[in-house]
Amino acid sequence: MADTAVAHHTTTGLSNNKLGMWLFLGSECLLFGGLISTYMLYRGRTNAGPQPDQIYDIPFTSVSSFVLLMSSLTMVLAVSAANRKDDRNTNLWLTVTAILGATFVGGQVYEFTAFYREGLGFTTSLFGSSFYTLTGFHGVHVTVGIIMLMALVGMVRRNRIPGSKAETVELVGLYWHFVDIIWIVIFTLVYLIPS
């Protein structure tokens, strides 16, 4: 819908904001591609410190993954509500998404603390460095997403969104779903496939 609305104002006939967001997400693929590659190449190359199969808590991480996956559902419901100009439900689903995201980040902080207590520091081994860098970068992305969601809730409530409200919610949604798909890859490659 937003694409049609701005068709007269752009050379592509598409929303420049949305085009910019997809371009940004494409570049983010490269960032995480590099980090995941580094982890995959380094994780089995040293015997120092605890090994992945000694410290990973798969049941716990599975629950975290499920929580993040469900936050994608609540996010898409927020986008759907925004398209219907239903501010009440938009805010409700955005808030639920932020809470689920915060639950995921809380779980990650707990996991990092547990790993550190078991002897895996950032500089303990190549595995530790690459693991904390990869999952830490992802955690920062989720945290930024939560801040964006909460800011959006405030802006929708005060009716302070410039331009199309539905498109703004959709752009934040694209970022949030991207964070989710990156975790889909990390969960399989980092946690479920042993080194």
Next chain:
Amino acid sequence: MSTATEQHTGHDDHAHEESHGASDKQYVIIALILAALTAIEVSTYYIDFGPLFMPTLFVLMIVKFVIVVSYFMHLKFDNKLFSYLFYTGLILAILVYCGALATFKFFLQKG
């Protein structure tokens, strides 16, 4: 969502479904499918899949990735230019991994 809201926004909802190809109910069904796929993934930790272990995980990962990108991110229903931008980045990322892997092999052989 209240029935009144649905009635008031029925036209917009229809336009939305035309634009994005899915309703709230369909999104919930997609999420349930994703949850089921995640459950199968996690089951590989408890059940011995034998030689199917790696292929199962890779297929499930790719299917989940494509479902989220296509339906939740609406790439399936949006302009193809968005798909080109995103998948170009993704393919480049895979090439980065292949390049890094090849480089490691090269240095290991030399060392």
